[in-house]
Amino acid sequence: MTVSATLLACAVVLTSAGVVLIHTRALTRVLIGIIVCGNGINLFVLAATGRAGVPPLLYPGVSHARVTDPLPQAIILTAVVISLATTAFTLAIAYRSGQLTGSDFVPDDTEDHRVLQRTLHTRRPRPNPHARDRTTDDSLWNDILGTDPPPPRQDDDTA
Amino acid sequence: MNALVPLPVILPLTATGLSLFIGPHLRSLHRLISITVLAAVLAVDVILLFEADRAGPLTVHLGDFAPPLGVTLVADRLSALMLTVSGAVTLIVLVYALGQDMADREDRAPLPVFHPAYLVLVAGVSCTFLAGDLVNLYVGFEIMLMASFVLLTVGGTEPRLRAGSTYTVVSLVSSLVFLAAIAVAYAAAGTVNFAQLSVRLAEVPGGVRMLIEVLLLTVFGVKAAVFPVAAWLPDSYPTAPAPITAVFAGLLTKVGVYSMIRAETLLFPGNHLSRVLMAIAFASMLVGILGAVAQTDLKRLLSFTLVSHIGFMLYGLALGSRDGIGGAIVYTAHHITVQTTLFLAAGLLEKRYGTTELTRLGGAARTAPLLAVLWFVPAMNLAGIPPLSGFIGKLGLMRAGAAEGGTYAYVLLGAVAVTSVLTLYVMAKVWNLAFWRAEPAPLPAEGVVLEDTDEDAEAPAVPPGRAGRGATPAGACVRTTVRIPRVMTSATAGAVALGLAYTVLATPLTGVADRSATELxxxxxYIEAVLNP
Known part of the structure; x- marks a missing residue:
């Protein structure tokens, strides 16, 4: 199979640029990265056609051997339509995120952060006066045997 | 009978059109359409299962193009079984969601987005199970993902947007890799039809074949959330509304597992990557369950057990024997049901007590005994306590592993045992913290704000009537007690009953799984049914 080196080179450059952009934190940049990367992959699919030929319109007299393969083009069209929808959706998320927080940065997951903090014991969440503080006693058996919580403390509501 | 094959895709999509056409009015008509259509889809799925089991794979060539051209839909035993289980689960979750919808009075949204999105999700899942070529599989994934993006970010609150961003970006990147894999496969073999690919890939040079296999497995691995690429799942699932998390946890990851089984048996026979798959299964099981041990939020904990139990199915696939793949199929069917049930029960808990944070729950066995039963049965099922289907699935996998022999199989066997014990530990921990111990504080009368841990100690005066509406976004400080709608409880009970039914129907279920493993x-x-109809 003959493959156009230009197509492949463009595909590689676009994909690499896209991958770099995807690794940023701002959602709009990530989106641009995905679009650029997607275009690179589309060119890659196009390269699967092989040698370029005449349009695949089978009028009488057109030799089948010279016709270009239409299937990769159909695949690309499908991918382009899908990426249109996903782009619109991601833009909507970025816009809504900007409305709510003022930026489109994707923050770390708060729960991950909390688990990390609990593990490191650097800063504990403010103890809940009504519930048993799980970190007070690290014995696994308390979880398994289900010990009862201590009586509610009253001295915490002075503020 | 073959004419029934496209229906699981066509029916929900038609209903989506109807649903969008009706617009924001006539809520009861929306409900009626969704329930009728999903019930019809389930009926078609059951017929397909019986027919595929009796007469072999059913195929439809859309547009009547000759086999390797055009779009082919195939329903063999594996597809039909997955369709049936997913049909039952989606119907149950829909009923649950409708119960929650009615109770939350969320029906004043400007655009009725839930029904159309949910129906599109069902169509996408069915399309993936029925796809007979790589491109159609890709399209099925995309339909499903598009709907899941919408469902995951429904409401547009800040935590859901954060979760939705991660999920969307991960999904889009994996779709790009999928597209690249399709390009390589087409360039190497000149076809995307599964049946023709399976014949032609045998003549493709080994290195290129390996490249296609690794690319496809990476994509399916991201969807299935196996270990190195699983981190997106526990971050994005828990913030969504309970029924949506439930259906995602049950179905979307299993679609990835299904695609892996299909690719490894049909396209790349011979099981060359057995050891790689075993290593991934090993890491998924242990890392997932250890992640679950560290969590104190019920929904996140369940998400981690989900990652860990995907490893079981991968283990069966990695064994590559008839018993191994049969065991993986049984386990997939069991896990779809039980994981969905657990998330539904967690949703009930959240609705009743306003939180899924285990440190703040307690005494639920006394205050909500029915809910405790609805949690306990699927929890024990997940852990694999003997009469339940989890035990049947694990027993099948372990027997297949022992029959296979070899160091790797036995190490994995040990990992399966350790993971099962740790699952039991995690479930016991949830049971003791949320249900069994004395409640942390006296539970108030229905519909009253119990506590408000905002930094300013001044509790906002919420009139009981408004609090009763369940103003409880995930992770909020306001805690209310609300009566759970009977529809939600019944739907969860239905899911529990479906899980128990696998025990009663163990012989037919394992029979179908074994026959489909033989067929795979x-x-x-499969190849004959597609290429020489």
């Missing part, structure tokens, strides 16, 4: 490993029934 033989390969010829």
């Amino acid at each position: 490993l033989a390969r010829t029934p």
Whole structure:
């Protein structure tokens, strides 16, 4: 199979640029990265056609051997339509995120952060006066045997 | 009978059109359409299962193009079984969601987005199970993902947007890799039809074949959330509304597992990557369950057990024997149901007590005994306590592993045992913290704000009537007690009953799974059915 080196080179450059952009934190940049990367992959699919030929319109007299393969083009069209929808959706998320927080940065997951903090014991969440503080006693058996919580403390509501 | 094959895709999509056409009015008509259509889809799925089991794979060539051209839909035993289980689960979750919808009075949204999105999700899942070529599989994934993006970010609150961003970006990147894999496969073999690919890939040079296999497995691995690429799942699932998390946890990851089984048996027979898959299964099981041990939020904990139990199915696939793949199929069917049930029960808990944070729950066994039963049965099922289907699935996998022998299989066997014990530990921990111990504080009368841990100690005066509406976004400080709608409880009970039914129907279920494993490993029934109809 003959493959156009230009197509492949463009595909590689676009994909690499896209991958770099995807690794940023701002959602709009990530989106641009995905679009650029997607275009690179589309060119890659196009390269699967092989040698370029005449349009695949089978009028009488057109030799089948010279016709270009239409299937990769159909695949690309499908991918382009899908990426249109996903782009619109991601833009909507970025816009809504900007409305709510003022930026489109994707923050770390708060729960991950909390688990990390609990593990490191650097800063504990403010103890809940009504519930048993799980970190007070690290014995696994308390979880398994289900010990009862201590009586509610009253001295915490002075503020 | 073959004419029934496209219906699981066509029916929900038609209903989506109807649903969008009706617009924001006539809520009861929306409900009626969704329930009727999903019930019809389930009926079609059951017929397909019986027919595929009796007469071999059913195929439809859309537009009547000759086999390797055009779009082919195939329903063999594996597809039909997955369709049936997913049909039952989606119907149950829909009923649950409708119960919650009615109770939350969320029906004043400007655009009724839930029904259309949910129906599109069902169509996408069905399309993936029925796809007979790589491109159609890709399209099925995309339909499903598009709907899941919408469902995951429904409401547009800040935590859901954060979760939705991660999920969307990960999904889009994996779709790009999928597209690249399709390009390589087409360039190497000149076709995207599964049946023709399976014949032609045998003549493709080994390195290129390995490249296609690794690319496809990476994509399916991201969807299935196996270990190195699983981190997106526990971050994005828990913030969504309970029924949506439930259906995602049950179905979307299993679609990835299904695609892996299909690719490894049909396209790349011979099981060359057995050891790689075993290593991934090993890491998924242990890392997932250890992640679950560290969590104190019920929904996140369940998400981690989900990652860990995907490893079981991968283990069966990695064994590559008839018993291994049969065990993986049984376990997939069991896990779809039980994981969905657990998330539904967690949703009930959240609705009743306003939180899924285990440190703040307690005494639920006394205050909500029915809910405790609805949690306990699927929890024990997940852990694999003997009469339940989890035990049947694990027993099948372990027997297949022992029959296979070899160091790797036995190490994995040990990992399966350790993971099962740790699952039991995690479930016991949830049971003791949320249900069994004395409640942390006296539970108030229905519909009253119990506590408000905002930094300013001044509790906002919420009139009881408004609090009763369940103003409880995930992770909020306001805690209310609300009566759970009977529809939600019944739907969860239905899911529990479905999980128990696998025990009663164990012989037919394992029978179908074994026959489909035989069919998958033989390969010829599928190829013959598609290429020489």
